[in-house]
Amino acid sequence: MLNRLSALLAALLALLLVSCIEGEEEIWLETDGSGRIEATYKMPTAVAEKIGKPNELVRILKEAATRDPHFELTSIEHQARPGGVTIQFSGTFDDLRKLASFPQRQLRDPQKPDKRVKAEVLFGETDLKISRREISYNRKVDINWLLKSSPAAKPILKIPALLGKSSFRYTLNLPVPARESNATSRSESGHQLEWTFLLKNHVEKPMHLTATGDLPLPRSLWVTLLPALLLLFFIQNRRARKKLQP
Numbered sequence: 001m002l003n004r005l006s007a008l009l010a011a012l013l014a015l016l017l018v019s020c021i022e023g024e025e026e027i028w029l030e031t032d033g034s035g036r037i038e039a040t041y042k043m044p045t046a047v048a049e050k051i052g053k054p055n056e057l058v059r060i061l062k063e064a065a066t067r068d069p070h071f072e073l074t075s076i077e078h079q080a081r082p083g084g085v086t087i088q089f090s091g092t093f094d095d096l097r098k099l100a101s102f103p104q105r106q107l108r109d110p111q112k113p114d115k116r117v118k119a120e121v122l123f124g125e126t127d128l129k130i131s132r133r134e135i136s137y138n139r140k141v142d143i144n145w146l147l148k149s150s151p152a153a154k155p156i157l158k159i160p161a162l163l164g165k166s167s168f169r170y171t172l173n174l175p176v177p178a179r180e181s182n183a184t185s186r187s188e189s190g191h192q193l194e195w196t197f198l199l200k201n202h203v204e205k206p207m208h209l210t211a212t213g214d215l216p217l218p219r220s221l222w223v224t225l226l227p228a229l230l231l232l233f234f235i236q237n238r239r240a241r242k243k244l245q246p
Contacts, residue, residue, distance in 0.1 A: 070098035
């Protein structure tokens, strides 16, 4: 199954030479790392005919999600449209860190867990850190190693402009406003961040997504701090009054 998926993705990249593919992904993230994801990939009919039937990719993703206890595939479908095919899927996860390791755990060969597979290119590598003070999101999507491993894609390495307007767009909805981010654009509230990457600009260098936001102090901590602050205020006030006494 993994070999067939790898072959599909290799053929897909090779056909970027003459086709335009659009990938859109959106993640809604909660303070505990849980959330949901929606993704849409559009490709011309010519590409779909070359890589095989879209229901093959749908089946592979369904089987992988069924094996994973941390990710639930809530919907997945493919639709034929005039001149092309659209594949859509959505799901929920209990921890984004587990979703980030989904390709390694479910798509790699159990006998060779350190050997990357071509299907991982769509997932990339994600590093999520959550502390009491902040939430930090870092993601890297690298198509270079996949291009180098696909002989049919060698012309792309030499002439990246052949990728045309093919692009990936990522949207991240944070539970708090972003303090720092390299996003292409952001909402007025700072909660929604969006990155748009033209693939021709990232043949040699990875696509990087970074965002950091400050988390509010938990109520339990305020319950502890408030009495301490009041006591400190009382002590300081008492000392000041004693100094004023003759």
